[in-house]
Amino acid sequence: MAYSELQQLSDGEFKRLCGVGRQTFAEMVEVLSPHLIRRGRRGGQAKLSVEDQLLVTLEYWRAYRSQFHIGVSWGVHETTVGRIVNKVENLLIKCGKFRLPSQRQLYQPGWEWQVMVVDAGEMASERPKKNRNTFTVASKNATR
Numbered sequence: 001m002a003y004s005e006l007q008q009l010s011d012g013e014f015k016r017l018c019g020v021g022r023q024t025f026a027e028m029v030e031v032l033s034p035h036l037i038r039r040g041r042r043g044g045q046a047k048l049s050v051e052d053q054l055l056v057t058l059e060y061w062r063a064y065r066s067q068f069h070i071g072v073s074w075g076v077h078e079t080t081v082g083r084i085v086n087k088v089e090n091l092l093i094k095c096g097k098f099r100l101p102s103q104r105q106l107y108q109p110g111w112e113w114q115v116m117v118v119d120a121g122e123m124a125s126e127r128p129k130k131n132r133n134t135f136t137v138a139s140k141n142a143t144r
Contacts, residue, residue, distance in 0.1 A: 003051035018055065019062040024098075028054055031095045032088060047076060048084070056081060057088040 006014060015021045020028070029050055036050045048056065052074070059070055060081070067085075071078040092098050 001055075003049065003055055006055075018058045020058065025051075025054070028092065028098065031097065032091055035091050036087070047080075048074065053084050053088060057085045060085050 006017070009017065011022055014025075018025060032054060033050050036046065036053060038045050046053070056070060056074055059065065060067070067078040067081040071081045074081070076084075
């Protein structure tokens with residue numbers, strides 16, 4: 001689904017689909033635009049716009065679909081999807097604006113952790129032995 005088709009979605013639906021809000025999406029596009037727009041450069045022009053390339057990457061991260069399936073739905077080859085995801089990931093990491101907090105920042109003193117333990121034990125179920133016949137012979141008394 002192209003970015004132009006997502007304009008009709010509400011903010012909640014957009015975030016639900018992409019995993020980021022509209023404002024974060026717009027900030028990501030601002031970071032990616034100077035690097036992904038190929039006007040006036042040698043080589044072929046990108047088939048997908050910057051917004052669509054970001055959507056391809058977010059779809060890959062959010063839904064864990066294979067690159068083949070994403071490529072079929074966007075009309076590009078799966079290797080192109082891999083290149084797009086790799087390029088967008090590297091640009092967003094390099095910018096440093098969209099990083100998650102490090103592990104050291106998450107483990108600050110004074111925080112109270114609440115832990116819930118769930119016991120999910122396994123129980124063996126009775127199954128017929130492999131060497132037994134596949135059917136059970138009924139007793140003579142039960143058939144009368």
